Amino acid sequence: MTEDTKFHHGDAQAKKPIIRMVDIQKHFGSVIALAGVSFDLCSGECHCLLGDNGAGKSTFIKTMSGVHKPTAGEIFFEDRPMHFEDPRDAISAGIATVHQHLAMIPLMSVSRNFFMGNEPTRKVGGISFFDKKLADEITMEEMRKMGINLRGPDQAVGTLSGGERQTVAIARAVHFGAKILILDEPTSALGVRQTSNVLATIDKVRSQGVGVVFISHNVRHALAVGDRFTVLNRGKTLGTARRGEITPEELQDLMAGGQELAQLEGSLGGTV
C-alpha cells in the first residue's frame, strides 16, 4: 500500500463515539471474512463503509447488528463492552439495520412489515391483541412523509418497487428511534431519483442526531453524504479519511486495492 498521509488509523475523535468496534474478526469455517477490522461511529455523523464486492462489508455490519457473533474482537456500545446474542439485543440497544437483500417480506402488507418484530399491542379483556388500526395509521403517515402513496396499509410489499421497499425499510428503522442506523448498500439497486431520495433521507436522519453507517461501493453516493470514509479490502481496513481530505479518485483507487483500477481507468477514459 502507498503511504498516504491523509489516512489515519485510530483517529482521535473530538466527539465520543457511540459504538466502537475493535479488531473484529469473523471466520466462517476456513474462510476468513474479517481479519481485524476497527471502526467507530459518533451520533449525528454518517460514516461510509466502502469496499468492493466480497470485501466483508455485510459481514462486518452483521456483527454490529447481532446477526453474527465475532470470532474475535470487542464491541463497545456507549463505552460499555457489548455482546449481542441475537438481532433482538442489538435492536433493543438502538441499532436498526436495513440489510442488503432481506429487508422486507414481499408477501406481507406494508403495515405488517413496518411493525414486524415491533408490533403495537392493545389489551382487550386481559388479552393482548395486535393494534392493527394504530399500525395502519402510523404506516400511512410515515409513508406519506417519505413521499410514497400507498393504495392502503394492506398493500403487499411485493407490489412496491425496489426503491420504495428500501424507503419503507429506512422509514421503519427511523421510526423506532434508533441511535444507530445501518444501511447496507441501500442505493445499489435504485434509479437516480430514488437514490437521491435515500441520500436525502440519510441527511435528514443524521441531522436528528442518529449515527448512520452507510455501505456502498459507489464512491459518488458515499461522497454525497459521508462525513468519514472507511475502506475495506479483503477483510481488512485500509484506513479512514475525513470529508474533504480525500478525492473521489483516491477513494476509488483504494477500494480496488490500488494500481489495477488506475490502469483500467486509463483504458476506459475515466468513465468508471
Place this chain on the structure above:
Amino acid sequence: MSETVQSTAGGDERIKEISPLRRALIRPELGGMVGTVAVFTFFLLFAFDSGMFNSQGIMNWSIVSAQFMIIAVGACLLMIAGEFDLSVGSMIGFAGMMIAIFSVTLSWPVWMAILVTFALCVTIGALNGYIVVRTGLPSFIVTLAFLFILRGFTIYLPQTIERKTIIGGIKDVAEGDWLASIFGGKVFQGLFVWLGDNGLIETFSRGSREGQPVVDGIPMLLIWAIGLIIFGHVLLTKTKFGNWIFAAGGDAEAARNSGVPVNRVKVLMFMFTAFCATVFATCQVMEFGSAGADRGLLKEFEAIIAVVIGGALLTGGYGSVLGAALGALIFGVVQQGLFFAGVESSLFRVFLGVILLGAVILNTYIRRIITGER
C-alpha cells in the same frame, strides 16, 4: 427509468382505482368461498332428495368436515410458518393408542390418560420442531421420519402388550369421566328435543326412542372444530404472534433480522399441530370406543389439501385459517355427498383432484393480484 411521473400530494395517479366489490372479493379465502358455493350448488341440484340435507344428513357431513377442520387449522398455521408436518396421521393413530393403553390396559383414570397423552404428543411435536430448526433440514424429511416412527410404535405397542392391533372397551372406562365428555359428549340436547317436539327436525317414529329427535345434540367434535378455527383465526390475524407466523414463513432470515424469534414460532406451531392431531384422536377414540393401529392413515395429506384449497401458499408466508376451514368443509361435503348421491366411491378421488387443481389455479391468480408476485 420508471420514475417519470411526479406523484402529487393527494394521491398517485398511477394507482388504478379498484372497485369496492373487487376489493372485497380479492382475499385469500376467495378460492375456498367459490369452491364452497360450487360444491353446495352441485349437491343441492343433484342430491337434494338423497337425505343429505335432512338433520341426519347435515350432521353426517358436518362431523366429517369438522374432523378435517381440526387438523387443517394446525396444518394451516404450520404451513404459513413455513413448515409441514407429515406425521399428523401417524400422530392421530399414536395418540388414540396411547389413550387406550393408559386407560384400558393400565387402568388409569381416563382424564389422566388423556392429559398424559396430550403432554406426550405435544412434546413429540416440539421434538419435531426442535430437530427442524436445529438441523435446518426440511421439515418434509424430519416429519416423514416421524410418520414411520410413530406408526411403528402404534402397531408394535398394542401387539406386544395385548397381542392385537385394536384396543376396545374405552366407552366403558370413560363412562362419567369429566374430561372424556369434553371430547366425546354432546351439547344442546334440550334444543334438539324442542326442535323435534315442534316438528322442525325429524324424530323417530317407531321403536324404543319414538318421539325423540334422530339427531339428539351437537357432538363436542364440532365445538372443538369451531373453537380451534376461531382461535387459529384470531391468533393469526389479530395478534402480534400472528404477525410473527407470517414473517417466519415469508422469509425466516428477514424475520430474524427484524427481531422475530423465528425458531420459537416454528417449534410452537409444530406443537400446536400435534395438539390438533391429539384432539382429533381423542374425539375419535371416544366416539368409536376403541383405538386401532391404522387410524389416521393419510390424514396429513388430507389436512394439507384442505389448507391448500383454502388459499395457503405451500412455501409459507401466506394463507388463511378461514380458508383452510372452508377447504375442510369442501372436502367433507364432497366425500359424504358423493356417498349420498350414490356415486361410485372411487370417483371421490377424481372429484377431489379436479377441485384441488381448480382451487389452486384460482388461488394462485388471486394471490398474484394481492401480493404483486410475478
